[in-house]
Amino acid sequence: MKLTTDFDKLGFHDASIEKIKRQSESVILDIKGAFISKEHPGSGGQDWKVEEATLEILGVAEERATYWDDDKAAKDHPEPKFPLDEIMHAYFMDGVFLFEGFKQTEPWYEWFITxxxxxxEVKSASKLSS
Structure with a gap:
């Protein structure tokens, strides 16, 4: 199953990023533990638990990674090549993918990809009963 639309109908809460690759103008994430809503046009009307998938982000113009160690302001990420390994929230708005979550169980990291x-690309998934 390959999905290319409706990012807002995909869930990445508690998904882990196993590997990050960069090629030309793309960032490729190997992910475990995503979700596809039955509201997604490519879901066949079913909710899906995704065990393994590859998320390729295309036409990348810029990346920025930050972390928070207080509640005042974000700081530049010390390891921007692998900014987080557990996603808590994922959004796509105004041409920017935003992933927020943890790195090695430490909060709070943000990764902005323009x-x-x-x-x-779903490699393995199972239907969830409703």
Whole structure:
């Protein structure tokens, strides 16, 4: 299953990022533990638990990674090549993918990727009963 639209109908809460690759103008994430809502046009009307998938973010123009160690302001990330390993929230708005979450169980990290599209290639998934 390959999905290329409706990022807002995909869930990445508690998904882990196993590997990050960068090629030309794309960032490729190997992910475990995503979710596809039955509201997504590519879901066949079913909710899906995604065990393994590749999320390729295309047309990447810029990346920025930050972390918070207080409640005053974000700081530059000390390891921007692998900014987080557990996603708590994921959004796509105004041409920016935003991933927020943890790195090695430590909160709070943000990863902003300015890009124009994505491909979620599902490698293994199971239907969730409703």
């Amino acid at each position: 890009a124009n599209s994505f491909i979620l």
